[in-house]
Amino acid sequence: GTARVIHTHLELFVDFDETVLRGTAILFIKTKAGCDEIILDIYQLNEDKMDISEYSSNDKLKYVVKQTPRNIGVNEYVVIQIPQKYRGRFTEFKYKYCDEPYQIDYNYAILITYETRKDSPVLYWLRSDQTSDGTHPLLITNNKFTYARGIFPCQDSPSVRFTFTAEISVPNNFNTVIICGRTCRLIINDGDRHIYMCFEMFPMPSYAMIIMVGSLEHLDLQHNVSLWAEKKYIEQSKSCFANFHHILTIAKELCDDVREYNICVLPPNIPEIDLSCLSMIFVSSTLLNEDSFLICSTIAQKVAQNWAGGLVTCTNFQHLWLNKSFSTFISRRIMYFMYQQNIIPDKMSFLERKTKLKSIKSILIKWIYGPNLRHMSIEDLYTLYPELHCLMTKSQGYLLATQWVTTETFNNFAFLLTEIKLYNNNLERREFLFHLYASNMVLPVAKLWWLRRMFPLDEQTCENRLLLLLLYIKNKWLEMIQPALEFVREYCSPMFACPIFRELYKLEETRHLAISGFTAIVEKKCKMLPQTIQEVAYILKINLKDIYILTSEESTLHVKTRQ
Numbered sequence: 001g002t003a004r005v006i007h008t009h010l011e012l013f014v015d016f017d018e019t020v021l022r023g024t025a026i027l028f029i030k031t032k033a034g035c036d037e038i039i040l041d042i043y044q045l046n047e048d049k050m051d052i053s054e055y056s057s058n059d060k061l062k063y064v065v066k067q068t069p070r071n072i073g074v075n076e077y078v079v080i081q082i083p084q085k086y087r088g089r090f091t092e093f094k095y096k097y098c099d100e101p102y103q104i105d106y107n108y109a110i111l112i113t114y115e116t117r118k119d120s121p122v123l124y125w126l127r128s129d130q131t132s133d134g135t136h137p138l139l140i141t142n143n144k145f146t147y148a149r150g151i152f153p154c155q156d157s158p159s160v161r162f163t164f165t166a167e168i169s170v171p172n173n174f175n176t177v178i179i180c181g182r183t184c185r186l187i188i189n190d191g192d193r194h195i196y197m198c199f200e201m202f203p204m205p206s207y208a209m210i211i212m213v214g215s216l217e218h219l220d221l222q223h224n225v226s227l228w229a230e231k232k233y234i235e236q237s238k239s240c241f242a243n244f245h246h247i248l249t250i251a252k253e254l255c256d257d258v259r260e261y262n263i264c265v266l267p268p269n270i271p272e273i274d275l276s277c278l279s280m281i282f283v284s285s286t287l288l289n290e291d292s293f294l295i296c297s298t299i300a301q302k303v304a305q306n307w308a309g310g311l312v313t314c315t316n317f318q319h320l321w322l323n324k325s326f327s328t329f330i331s332r333r334i335m336y337f338m339y340q341q342n343i344i345p346d347k348m349s350f351l352e353r354k355t356k357l358k359s360i361k362s363i364l365i366k367w368i369y370g371p372n373l374r375h376m377s378i379e380d381l382y383t384l385y386p387e388l389h390c391l392m393t394k395s396q397g398y399l400l401a402t403q404w405v406t407t408e409t410f411n412n413f414a415f416l417l418t419e420i421k422l423y424n425n426n427l428e429r430r431e432f433l434f435h436l437y438a439s440n441m442v443l444p445v446a447k448l449w450w451l452r453r454m455f456p457l458d459e460q461t462c463e464n465r466l467l468l469l470l471l472y473i474k475n476k477w478l479e480m481i482q483p484a485l486e487f488v489r490e491y492c493s494p495m496f497a498c499p500i501f502r503e504l505y506k507l508e509e510t511r512h513l514a515i516s517g518f519t520a521i522v523e524k525k526c527k528m529l530p531q532t533i534q535e536v537a538y539i540l541k542i543n544l545k546d547i548y549i550l551t552s553e554e555s556t557l558h559v560k561t562r563q
Helices: 234-240 244-254 285-289 292-311 321-340 346-355 358-367 378-384 386-393 396-406 410-421 426-438 445-454 462-474 478-490 494-506 508-523 530-540 552-558
Strands: 003-015 020-031 037-042 051-054 063-069 074-081 108-115 123-126 138-141 161-171 176-179 185-190 193-205 211-214 217-222 225-229 261-266 280-284
Touching: 003 037, 020 037, 161 176, 161 211, 176 193, 193 292, 217 234, 217 244, 225 234, 225 244, 234 285, 244 292, 244 321, 261 285, 280 285, 280 292, 285 292, 285 462, 292 321, 292 426, 396 426, 426 462, 445 462, 462 478, 462 494, 478 494, 478 508, 494 508, 494 530, 508 530
Parallel strands: 003 161, 225 261, 261 280
Antiparallel strands: 003 020, 020 108, 037 074, 051 108, 063 074, 123 138, 138 211, 161 193, 176 211, 185 193, 217 225
């Protein structure tokens, strides 16, 4: 027989001082005859603080925590014994803050008291100084697939969907609590704590159980669409997402309506979060400076992914490519209708297809130009696949980058500078910079100096600034190492930090600067999150435990690298 969770009730206490979640999870379970146990997934939960009992009687239940090896790490789960005497037939659950009872068919309920671990990678705990406003700390759950089990014990599979109710206690100076994409409502003012509640009557998978607690500004973009962002970004976000109602209207015609939608703008140091939560999307604040086309394209993709992830049920995580396929199709249909309605100019459609060709090259390099095929370069493939060569070389950005690399005469140089200056579109500029960075030719500092004059770093989007800095580092312009490290300290998500440090570590001339710069970041407790620090430490082959609390000038003497 089998046992399945069909409803979950959470009561959580958010402890910013200890950086843990603690509380209880009440699981309502439907079981088949002959099934005397239930298996729940867990991850990075404090086993010493765990206690399991039958909900109605509060009788202790026998359980055992087990581990099985998997491809990466181990799989943790708890096996709970359910005696026959606790079973019955129940048809509804009445939640005191919900007008109508939940019509659920279950056989028993269990209560689990638990606490997360301080170092859990499932939770992003940002100190006040790590946020953009610098006034309040922030908690966001890292809901990549299979991480929901680190928030609460659950059956962490796409095939298991459940309704939920939740109450969460937070400090009284926090005004934003969102669970599973639903804005929570304040129900109790308890001294220095506030208790918020929310509920969801539509069955959702465990990976949609996102929790966010902070102090954010709020704007209503329309009657059912809310925008959440730090004060620093709220006005810019409002103008950037002005076209969101068009996307939602088209998505409603293609898919279905949603009663509530939340857009949350994240600080730049948080890694990009991909959700499959029906009523919420996260976007990075680095997106706000991009072209309206790229903003619309990104939002359409996230809306489509949320719809597919929320409504398309997969048997297991191996089948999630189905969700990706549906979401890709839907997002492209959304963009197609936006082109048709002239919300986005038609010329951008061609530019989108053109700029995405760079992924072809990166994929081929990764899988074909590998350790066993060192003799074959990506250029050799052009002889085998002429059509690929045509696709890659017909773009104006590629041709201009090739001319820029090869020209030596001043007349051509001056002409190309004029041509480059015409590149006012960020996507066109990105295409040009990408091809320039991908070139095998070494660029002299004189050319790079003129390039910096054409494209001042502080006037570029984050992705274009990243390409420029990578180009400068690759060509050993040592004067630009410090701006690169400053960029990483400000925009320290893995998307920006890892490529910069990887490029710095490649060159013998800059390797020590990468190590000293990273050591200073760790010691000064800057905005970089622990998860990102671990990724960069791996790139630099640094043992984090060997970084002493010293000044950045002294610290490099005490950093040991892995051989």
